[in-house]
Amino acid sequence: MDIGTDSAIIPVRNDLVTMTDRIYDSILRMVTEHPEEHAVLTERYLISRFGSSKAPVREALIRLCNERILKSIPRFGYVVLRLSARDAINIIQFRLINELGAAKEYMHTVTENDLEPLEAYLAKLQKTKLDDVWKIWDENIKYHTMLISLAKNDLLVRNLTGSMRTLRRYYAQYYSQEQYRNQFVFKSGPHCSIFESLKAKDYDRFLERLREDIKDGGRIYKINLG
Secondary structure, three states: OOOOOOOOOOOOOOOOOOHHHHHHHHHHHHHHHOOOOOOEEOHHHHHHHHOOOHHHHHHHHHHHHHOOOEEEEOOOEEEEOOOOHHHHHHHHHHHHHHHHHHHHHHOOOOOHHHHHHHHHHHHHHHOOOOOOHHHHHHHHHHHHHHHHHHHOOHHHHHHHHHHHHHHHHHHHHHOOOHHHHOOOOOOOHHHHHHHHHHHOOOHHHHHHHHHHHHHOHHHHHOOOOO
């Protein structure tokens, strides 16, 4: 699977997104998809790569350092911080607490109208062939953030998005060889089962299926969740 050719392309988004945002997204994609190739970054290299001025590159790097994705080493550059198994365990535990806690709040009040966007999304996803591991990750993040958004709490959505992006980085770090990356197979069944249980108001099954799906990260990362 060759997914490195477009890593430097700054995503085209709406006019409200700044150059700093676009550079931030591109650097994050670079270090996530190919951490071994971008273990050390410099401002000069990034300015040349993106054809931008120094200010947006530096602002993006500061943000990435604040989020503990990169670490600045004076007179050397910016290095990618490696994640430990403990980091992955902490995030999965964080997800269990937040996603299940939110689910217990919204599952009794969610309406059919609330569920329509998620149902339409799943119907479309089932007809989509996903054979790119990073596209699969994007869709997995989108599904879980759409689900937790039923709680109508933007903070929950932002925190979940950040935590799942960090898990994606751990995956890229753990499965650094191509043959291992291909082990992440897309299966829509678990996500559909979670949704159908919620729609049918089978709350015990809904919570159990959601818990199983989140804890499946332990199998993917070969870590013991206890």
